Amino acid sequence: MLETEVSADLLRWYDVHARSLPWRVPPGGNAADPYRVWLSEVMLQQTTVAAVIPYFERFTTRWPDVQALAAAPEEEVMAAWAGLGYYSRARRLVECARVVAQRGGFPSDEVGLRALPGLGAYTAAAVAAIAFGQRAVVVDANVERVVARLFAIDAPLPAGRAEIREATDRITPALRSGDFAQAMMDLGASICSVRAPQCLICPLSSHCAGKGAAEAYPVKPPKKAKAQRKGIAYWIERDGHVWLVRREAKGMLGGMRALPDNGWSARTDGMGAPPVSAQWLEAGSVSHIFTHVALELDVWAAKVSHAPQGDGEWWPLDRLDEAGLPTLYARAAALALKGE
Incomplete structure (x- = not known):
């Protein structure tokens, strides 16, 4: 396999088949806005493109540049993020925006980008390549899959990632590094998919050592x-209001508005008492899968005459969609309202 032929064939394919996404510039165009690239990459972590697009468009309408986002109250950003999941990303987003605004802009190289809050190796490489035209080795889950198949890398993950990165480095061109990275992402999201890869129409088919057994790569350990x-x-x-609390900054769903709960966490079941004495009715239960934990959350409902002890706020029921409840608590609220 000639590494230069791989990149050339992929870029030719990308010039015709590139996805049109709101944070991208057309293939071969000028470098993209680093703010939009960074914001999209943070949103896309563990989240699909289809889910991210409406959030990205709302964010960039409300906060069109990094200075605007840096000036935003954290609670407003957290509320706007509600539903995207992995809420620690939103807190780091604000922290990073403030650092970037204070220094007058984004660094243009990987080393400088890695020094920003919340930017790991992948995000720093993606911003350096796509926004600044730097040659950088960009490896996300799609790229990892494409390269593992292309070179038939059979070392199980996560140990195999070093070999995959080394192979990606060999095929990353000096020019159009950003387009190449996005082309790899597009290929993995479409033709070289997790299941039923379409090897017959793949632009890298003639180079692929894993062709014919593509679904065997990358090799993953048992879950x-x-x-x-x-x-x-x-x-x-x-009186037409519901009592909401703010979760602690650290921990699951940190800093988000939520319904009060009995103290469940990733490590323990909830054991606390109800926050107020009342005649409770069971409204049902909701289930939610986090990265490492599966939660079953029962919903108890009551009408009261006075506020519970502790910090919280009465939120109007007719504006509940503006509270920015994370998905888990939005579903619990919907269950309680349905029970009424």
Whole structure:
């Protein structure tokens, strides 16, 4: 396999088949806006393109540049992020925006980008290549899959990632590094998919050592069973308002508005008492899968005459969609409202 032929064939394919995405510039165009590239890459971590697009468009309408995002109150950004999951990303987003605004812009190289809060090796490489035209080795899950198949790399993950990165480095061109990275992502998201890869129409088919057995790569270890947790969420209603709390900054769903609960966490089931004495009715339960934990959350509902002890706020029911509840608690709220 000639590495230069791989990149040339892939770029020719990308020039015709590149996805049109709101954070991209056309193939061969000028470098993209680093703010939009960075924002999209943070949003796309563990999240699909289809889910990210409407959030990206709302964010860039509301906060069109890094200075605007840096000036935004963290709670507003967290509320706008609600539903995207992995909420620690939103907190790091604000922290990073403030650092970038203070220094007057994004660094243009990987080393400088890695020094920013929340930017790991992948995001720094992606921004350096796509926004600044730097040659950088960009390896996300799609690239990892394409390269593992292309070179038939059979070392199981995660140990095999070093070999995959080395192979990606060999085929990354000096010119159009950003287009090459995005072409690899597009190929992995479409033709070289997890299941039923379309090898017959793949632009890299003639180079691919894994062709014919593509689904065997990359080799993954058996999945570990997720820990099972149980908890209770409390729907506390009074005069057309519901009592909401702010979760602790650290931990799962940190810093988000939520219904009060009985203290469940990734490590333990909830054991706490209800936050107020009331006649509770069971409204049902919702299940939610986190990265390492599966949670079953029972929903208890009550109408009260006074506020619970502790910090919280009465939120109007007719504006509940503006509270920015994370998906878990939005589903619990919907269950309580349906029970009424």
